[in-house]
Amino acid sequence: MSGAPLPVPAPALVDVSGLRIGIRQGSREPLRVVDRADFQIGRGEIVGLVGESGSGKSMVCRSLIGTLPRRGAFIMSGRIEFAGHDLASIDERAWRDIRGKKIGYITQSALAGLNPVMTIEAQLREAIDQDLSANAESSAARAKGLLDVVRIRRPEVVLRQFPHQLSGGMRQRVIIASAIAPRPQLLVADEPTTGLDVTVQAEIMKLLRTIQADMGLSILLVSHDLALIDDVCEKVVVMHAGACIETAGVEQLAKPKHPYTAALQRSRIELAAPGQELVTIVGRPPAVGSWQAGCRFADRCDMARSDCRQGDHPPLRPIGQGRSSACLHWDRLP
Amino acid sequence: MDATDHSRSAGRRVLGSLGYRTLRAAAVSFWVMVIAFGLIRLAPGDPVLARLGAEAEPAAIERLRRQLRLDVDPVTQFVEYFLALLKGDLGVSIENGRRVSDIIATSLPVTLWVIAVTVVLGLCMAVPLAAWVATARHSSVPYIFRAVTSVFLAIPAFFTALIALIVLGVHYGVAPIIGYKPDFPENLYYVWLPALVICTHLVPVLSRVLYSSIKETMAEEFVETGVVRGVGRLRFYWYYLLRPSLAPSIVLLSYMVGVMVGATVIIETIFSLPGIGRALVGAVIGRDYPVVQGCVLLFGLAVVAINLVGDVLASWLDPRLELR
Ligand SMILES: Nc1ncnc2c1ncn2[C@@H]1O[C@H](COP(=O)(O)OP(=O)(O)O)[C@@H](O)[C@H]1O
Ligand SMILES: [Mg+2]
Numbered sequence: 001m002s003g004a005p006l007p008v009p010a011p012a013l014v015d016v017s018g019l020r021i022g023i024r025q026g027s028r029e030p031l032r033v034v035d036r037a038d039f040q041i042g043r044g045e046i047v048g049l050v051g052e053s054g055s056g057k058s059m060v061c062r063s064l065i066g067t068l069p070r071r072g073a074f075i076m077s078g079r080i081e082f083a084g085h086d087l088a089s090i091d092e093r094a095w096r097d098i099r100g101k102k103i104g105y106i107t108q109s110a111l112a113g114l115n116p117v118m119t120i121e122a123q124l125r126e127a128i129d130q131d132l133s134a135n136a137e138s139s140a141a142r143a144k145g146l147l148d149v150v151r152i153r154r155p156e157v158v159l160r161q162f163p164h165q166l167s168g169g170m171r172q173r174v175i176i177a178s179a180i181a182p183r184p185q186l187l188v189a190d191e192p193t194t195g196l197d198v199t200v201q202a203e204i205m206k207l208l209r210t211i212q213a214d215m216g217l218s219i220l221l222v223s224h225d226l227a228l229i230d231d232v233c234e235k236v237v238v239m240h241a242g243a244c245i246e247t248a249g250v251e252q253l254a255k256p257k258h259p260y261t262a263a264l265q266r267s268r269i270e271l272a273a274p275g276q277e278l279v280t281i282v283g284r285p286p287a288v289g290s291w292q293a294g295c296r297f298a299d300r301c302d303m304a305r306s307d308c309r310q311g312d313h314p315p316l317r318p319i320g321q322g323r324s325s326a327c328l329h330w331d332r333l334p
Numbered sequence: 335m336d337a338t339d340h341s342r343s344a345g346r347r348v349l350g351s352l353g354y355r356t357l358r359a360a361a362v363s364f365w366v367m368v369i370a371f372g373l374i375r376l377a378p379g380d381p382v383l384a385r386l387g388a389e390a391e392p393a394a395i396e397r398l399r400r401q402l403r404l405d406v407d408p409v410t411q412f413v414e415y416f417l418a419l420l421k422g423d424l425g426v427s428i429e430n431g432r433r434v435s436d437i438i439a440t441s442l443p444v445t446l447w448v449i450a451v452t453v454v455l456g457l458c459m460a461v462p463l464a465a466w467v468a469t470a471r472h473s474s475v476p477y478i479f480r481a482v483t484s485v486f487l488a489i490p491a492f493f494t495a496l497i498a499l500i501v502l503g504v505h506y507g508v509a510p511i512i513g514y515k516p517d518f519p520e521n522l523y524y525v526w527l528p529a530l531v532i533c534t535h536l537v538p539v540l541s542r543v544l545y546s547s548i549k550e551t552m553a554e555e556f557v558e559t560g561v562v563r564g565v566g567r568l569r570f571y572w573y574y575l576l577r578p579s580l581a582p583s584i585v586l587l588s589y590m591v592g593v594m595v596g597a598t599v600i601i602e603t604i605f606s607l608p609g610i611g612r613a614l615v616g617a618v619i620g621r622d623y624p625v626v627q628g629c630v631l632l633f634g635l636a637v638v639a640i641n642l643v644g645d646v647l648a649s650w651l652d653p654r655l656e657l658r
Pocket of ligand 1: 023031033051052053054055056057058059060071072287288
């Protein structure tokens, strides 16, 4: 035995492994919508979760806030470790102490994410009341303080308004304010800038970054658009057809080790060229319920060989430098 | 944009739109009055003959006609009627000489009580029912709901009324068969069954509309926020499910109440309630012009007012709806 002992890695805040999510369909077999999600979120880390729409990103988010049952969905197998709990198996009572309090949630659409019949103040107070460590500071003062944190000018006016009186960007700031009000350890942001102008999108991303740095929380940032999040994230998890197929540091992604990630990158570069037809990835993602055997990307992949179409979906495997890929032939990529 | 200006101008808009609506209501009422005045005169028959009988002396007929100023041309009659109306005078019944305003004052409250009890009863049944069906875990609940409400809608209200009267009134004696006492709360004893009968149609329609609104609301993202925040059960039902969903149902209810004001005549006849519907039917049969005009004008005003209340209530429930 020689050499220095290996540094013990700090345990991740969130560790999702082998997660499968199904949707109940009466007496029939449940419909699998997520099959093999594996990723970790470190403390104070911003992790991006990207993939085409329909790849199961929102389902993964809901499994982290315990709202799957509302959609008739449930966790079929796998673990979600979070601060000493396995979120995949805790009951509703335990969820009540975690959901919204230790794990905050930012809805997909800024325009639909606020309650239309409540004033901003009422909604923020509801969120503030979730803070278990509430101190003497009055909730009115804290509501105002929160709006300052998310850089809303004239908070005393905004507090009295209803969501439809605010612009999309303002609304998303309010949503962020209410999500961070109980001082969560993790923030799940499901496509938080859908429907906003590009410039506003960038501002919201910057805001998330600042809040993360100030509060030291971790963020899972979901997007179908790689370009949007790669300034903000440290690490990116790529999903395709219900499976995590690649995880890597954000700089490492310049050299993708999965053909799907490579295709995402290409479509992004070609999108940027003006006056050109929109280039998307060949073919469509396989519909849930009709996933083929083997790698679910095989039918869209020009590298696929016969072994790609056999057995289960290939698992995500470490390939060195802290990154992982689910491609059997990742070493053939440049 | 400046937020203060926004809320100030919103306030001005509400006031402005109330003024506009009042004007519109006045215009609608005027035309209702013109139509009532014209239609009852177009109908064949004669109020004087109706009162004195066909065998009356021509001289007596002529005298009464002059006394009632029915001998002048219709335009003059209308102008005189309108000028009197502006002074608050609705005229006098040809049939029995009672002031029309008195007739309305005694019969209108009966109808209003029936409608008020119907609305309260209907909301108390439709709102919990719709909320329960929309949030029911078992997938067969909405199907059963739809089937049962269809059955209720398919049964004519007058039939239900007759059966209810025979079963509950005659056989079990838990409801009155006839009569009315005007004082609250004794009058409730006389209106609960008619109200329940109207509810057999009102509740299915209302709960279906509300059910689909709640379903739409439940699919919205802010509901997920409420779940994540873990707001209390009652608070969740009211602020996250019902209040964002109620506005269309309230607008519908106000229209249905408008229709009901006219339709209560059937129920009032079956249950022998001395309401305004029955007063109107009697007046039309007797060609009692002033009473017909007064009642129809009142119906028009009631419908306009109820719709206004419905719209104000809806925009209070849901701030997204600004009054127009
Ligand atoms: N209630 C449902 N019934 C059937 N399929 C569903 C249901 N909800 C979602 N899905 C399917 O699950 C898959 C994953 O959905 P989602 O997690 O919303 O994807 P993403 O957020 O990545 O766009 C999609 O293909 C979607 O069609
Ligand atoms: Mg989604």
